[in-house]
Amino acid sequence: MTIRGEMLIGATALRGAETEFHAIDPATGAALEPGFGGGGAAEVERACALAWEAFDLYRETGLEARAVFLETIAANILAIGDELIVRAMAESGLPRPRLEGERGRTVGQLRLFARTVREGSWLEARIDPAQPTRAPLPRADLRQRHIALGPVAVFGASNFPLAFSVAGGDTASALAAGCPVVVKAHSAHPGTSELIGRAVQAAVASCGLPEGVFSLLFGSGSRIGAALVADPRVKAVGFTGSRRGGVSLTQVAAARAEPIPVYAEMSSINPVILLSAALAARAEALGAGFVGSLTMGAGQFCTNPGLVLALDGPDLERFLTAAAETLGGAAPSTMLTPGIHAAYVEGVARIAANPAVEVLARGQQTVGPHQCRPGLFTSSAEAFLSDPALHEEIFGAASLVIRCPDVAALRAVLERLEGQLTATLHMDAADADAVRALLPVLERKAGRILANGWPTGVEVCDAMVHGGPFPATSDSRTTSVGTLAIRRFLRPVCYQDIPDSLLPEALRDGNPLGLWRRVDGVLAAAGGVGG
């Protein structure tokens, strides 16, 4: 495959006429060829028109056909071969093993959604049969299924150029739900985006689907992105990125004549809580493990542990000594973009200059452009409670350890936190009472609560929640990773007394799709009650 610098609009490829831009290799600062032409209003219009045209047909594709489509995208991504990895390395500064792993995750995610589509419980079929003789009034025949919301605009993230980008979780779950997708590519990895986009485009064609099921646009977020979210044919938005970016899209969506849901995954500092017995038992191991999680991928994860809350005392000193030592030996690593690097440097300088903060350790000196030099800082619960600046996310390998005099102070700090993607407890059996006191707070604050692990690393499975209260996301009722993510793009419709032959298959007598259905209040598999 060759990267041509072109947008993909339905079945066509074309070069945008707006300002040309290049991907930058963050390891060298050099511009990568080819240049990409940014799109404008005409391309947004065309992509949305095609998506709208495709919608009614695509949302009613059979479960098997839709699953095969997702699997074809996965196969096409693998078929790109090493060109994809090489280009993604150049555009992101991420190392080969990481990107190979991310490709596996992306492909696995598409296949998991294919399995989810086939299984069909996401349709949530419910049937309340007619009760013609009920007094005082008969009951009509009522049947409910979920249908796709409409075309979805997806904004890829810089930090996962494969798994949270063009064919990442938002796209996979929206396509699984039956929604056409228009992607606004992240300008940091346009070549990777084009390669993946062509893989999706080819799958649309070979599966015989309407071309508007997928489009890929380049251009500025404030121009292309805002126009996309404002388009009346777009019915939902998936976004992973900064708080500023997510909030701004949410505002565009709220200002529409018809407001639409925005699923923005934004900002989280992912508190890690070290309890007494765990600290006493393994302070050194925890210190080393923590720094491993903190510095992985230059700390450029939504779930990076940016805050540690620990009970003060000699065991915490052991932890800090071990963490400082490990961090002090940590090699610098290239960050994703010059902009992310600049924001990191600025954030670290700001926290280091805070009079209530002590710089505990820095990683090794940088040796190239745009490198992250990890930083570890400490402060007190009192300072943290009184200074909101200490609550802000620094995207990259930087973390703040808060010394808490007791569990009550620790709980007070947690209560003051904004919403989080994750909260992590390090605990032993003797910490159970402290955990019981903290769990209600953590449940209110975070989408995922972990014990004795590290938050970086998000399993793609049924039980995962990658979400949480604002500003972790703009909508705490959902997740952007795992099979429940499909629900973001669905709405229920009820059919009353519609003749069987006109009903969608999911709701017909005899259960032709073999679905789990709730019939007269009782959940049953195909062949069961009402089967």
Add this chain to the structure above:
Amino acid sequence: MTIRGEMLIGATALRGAETEFHAIDPATGAALEPGFGGGGAAEVERACALAWEAFDLYRETGLEARAVFLETIAANILAIGDELIVRAMAESGLPRPRLEGERGRTVGQLRLFARTVREGSWLEARIDPAQPTRAPLPRADLRQRHIALGPVAVFGASNFPLAFSVAGGDTASALAAGCPVVVKAHSAHPGTSELIGRAVQAAVASCGLPEGVFSLLFGSGSRIGAALVADPRVKAVGFTGSRRGGVSLTQVAAARAEPIPVYAEMSSINPVILLSAALAARAEALGAGFVGSLTMGAGQFCTNPGLVLALDGPDLERFLTAAAETLGGAAPSTMLTPGIHAAYVEGVARIAANPAVEVLARGQQTVGPHQCRPGLFTSSAEAFLSDPALHEEIFGAASLVIRCPDVAALRAVLERLEGQLTATLHMDAADADAVRALLPVLERKAGRILANGWPTGVEVCDAMVHGGPFPATSDSRTTSVGTLAIRRFLRPVCYQDIPDSLLPEALRDGNPLGLWRRVDGVLAAAGGVGG
């Protein structure tokens, strides 16, 4: 029980110090005793503080205890006896049989949510067991359940003083989900609200729940209502009422530091589509049936059929003749409030004055204050497509019949409609092709699609959807009637490697609650896989 004009804040009752107001009997225009004191910022603060205090405890009440609480509310409502019906009649102008029926529905709804709580599938327990030997990386033990969002603000509707008010569907589903509720009572039926509020308050006490689980406030929407929605401790809003009111609360919620979901059920004209074969077979019966639905309860239903789309021709004339005759004999009936009556009169005058509209029939002259004199109007598809004023809801018994030259024109009119709660088809077997052409549009436009019935009458059951795209509601992903309504007040939380004894019961090994759970991808009942 005696109505005292008092607000209920947790376990206390107190009289508001702001402007006093009285309920008005719309049948006479007379003020009803006692006067009610409106609340202010202090009462909002106190109710929210108590709700927040109650939240962690209430959301973890056992399923059985929570179900018994809902059933106790139902029993307490019945125990009020005839005083409730008499007061609601005086405050709403609605007749006794209607209010007795509505009481039955309200109580039935509480009991249905009690059954739903006990059954427990709304927790959506999912378990992905650990895979310690998986390569390249082991999988952690991941478990997901849904938990309550937080305190919910509920705004009752004027047109269902029992079923969509203080202990109506929003309150019942929020309490079922584990959310404390603060109700802003509708000023049209404060006495009814106080009676029901005391029934809930007594249930909170007798069930030993924290007092903050329920509060009831009086006062102006722009003062009390906006303050309630802006309070940081309120995490979701349920509202049934006007488009203006709903949109305004949505804007308050979107402007918060932490935006929250607003479930506003607002505006719908509920198109009824008459297809050729059905019209030919039973035009007269359809005409009479339509007017019955249109004039029931003075047309004051969210699902009132305010728009009829029919294929033009002699059969439509038969329908119109029958409808005009039935409507001409329709007696006037008292509307809910002087304000609703004034808006109705103004809306009917406006549509009658539209040069593209013909007045087909009016009901009998009014004989008392605030009475609805039904109106039936006709216009053309062309006029409807070019004049957005014809799309506006007139709350009350008024409907507009649009003559369509063919199914394509009918489809074009449907495509132009805003979102709807319902869409109704009258069809025979020979209309199947037309229905197939229209269904995709109806699915996109409405929450419920009916064949050969009338939209007024909303069954409370599992399969019901009382929802739909904007402006029918502010959030098409949900329903405000039926058991799925509980989902509005829930969010998922994932537990990773949390020791079994610290997990919520719903997720523990051995399935102590006997729930349906999805274990390793497979849905299974208690005793099944992973049971």
